[in-house]
Amino acid sequence: MNEHGLILQNAPHVRTSESLFTVMGDMIVAMAPLYVIAWFYYGPRALLLGLTGAATAWVLDMLSVLACGRRPDLRDLSAVVTGLLIPLLMPASIPYYVVVTACIVAILAVKFPFGGTGNNLFNPAAVGFAFTAICWPELVFSYPAPMQELAVAGEVAAKTAVSPAHNLMLGAIPSLDLFDMILGNAAGPMGATNILVILACGLYLLVRRTIGWRAPLSFLLVSGLMAMMWPRSPFGTFSSVGWELCSGMLLFGVVFMITEPVTSPKRGFAKVLYGATSGAVVMLFRYFGGFEDGFVFALILMNVFAPLFDRVCENVLHKIRHGTLLPKNFAPGAENPPKEKKKLPKPSLKKKTETEVGA
């Protein structure tokens, strides 16, 4: 404080309490109930998987920051969020080395080559999961039946069950009640089955303004519309919507992954477009893809286009606001009138004398 009673500071002059720490802390708080539910369904192995992921990702993140020659920031929890997201996308019976591999790929191959926190081109957790899904599809897509305690270490001998997403892919009649699915009593990814808890977490994040409402809403609208128009379940259109939205990792991804601030567009309308296109691409992956859930692959694909949405919206909205989207005197069916050429005065190389300036 100087003698005038003013605080002298360098820019940026941040006046909100929101920071990287609070945003990532909110994400961790929102993921905690999912881990508790997973613990309830599968035993302490679920918590240990989360701890393994978070610890691996955090340690690798710190080492990478040190290798880049920067000072490590202990309040940067984004790596912890990545490490906590990855196990939630996987079955609880997944071996620990798969989680560790996914974290290694996420931090070392996706996050740091592009410049670390805030600069990643793709969602690190999504790419880490996709890598392991390509390597070990038989482990990543075989889900244990809920309500059984899995062994903490060593070989997991669990009774497996067919997940609703796999049922839908085969076009079979779903063996579960929709109510059971909403309560999470279905085989599936560790954190993505409990629809009610995910919705509550989403509401918390929305109220805290950690995530926006535009991308999730347009995503759900478009994917729901597509599920209604081209149903895969034999029970008609409306139950098809329920099955499609509640199965797999769709809702989890909508709340936790598609809203990631770094890899999604920045402008409001661009977010709407991004969510809508992602919804369509996810459903197309489900209809024609090889895996039972293509959410992660669709997300990686859409991450590439996120800056494009921003740019297109920037240009188009600017033109609409200034009324220059259509050419002047535009009438459909009629030929555009030739533009009048403005005659620019020729720049004279002659130096102006004082008398000319005076005149």
Place this chain on the structure above:
Amino acid sequence: MKKMNAATVSLMNDSFRKILFSNPVLVGGMVVGEIIIGATSLQNAIALSITFAIVTIPVLLLAPLIAYFVPKTWRILCYALVSMSMLFTAQAAVAPISPTIFDSLGIYLPLLALNTVVVAYSRLISEEKGVVFNLLDGICFSLGFLIVAVLIGGIRELFGSGTLWGYEILQRKASALKLPFSGFLIAGFLAAAVEGLRIVFHAKPYEHFSGGKEDQK
């Protein structure tokens, strides 16, 4: 011991830099595609390196001669002709490595015969240089190619298939490493490592790879 004159020293420096600090693949960006798609195992990597050496060195050696007789328009065709005719030798040399080598590499051996070094480098640089320079060039390029191919192929075979030269070593394998995108990733990490080493050793990159700005001053 007889002292080497300055021209010889600079010639040797120029050429030996091409092994590591001006590696044709990692720094020059030449012949990237064949390595990334073809080098999925150690055997493939060695086969690619042998083919590269046999195909490229004669073209670089013959470049001044061809430039003397053939007009500019037809030179690339002549280089391609030379490299393609050397391809038969290369295939004979590669065949003993493994009976399935032609199945696993397929079209990439003929594609390697028309690589960037043959098409562009020989026309831009080798035509004006002497035979000794070109021979050193060819050998150093081949060595640089060999190092990168063996590293990428070895890493991908060890962790992607769990084997090394066909012998089983690891139990667990990440088969995604055999896909092209992993090749790009590993090549990127190796390029970063070379750049780091270059900074540590204060080495200059070869002028034709850095736009020639440093050496024109």
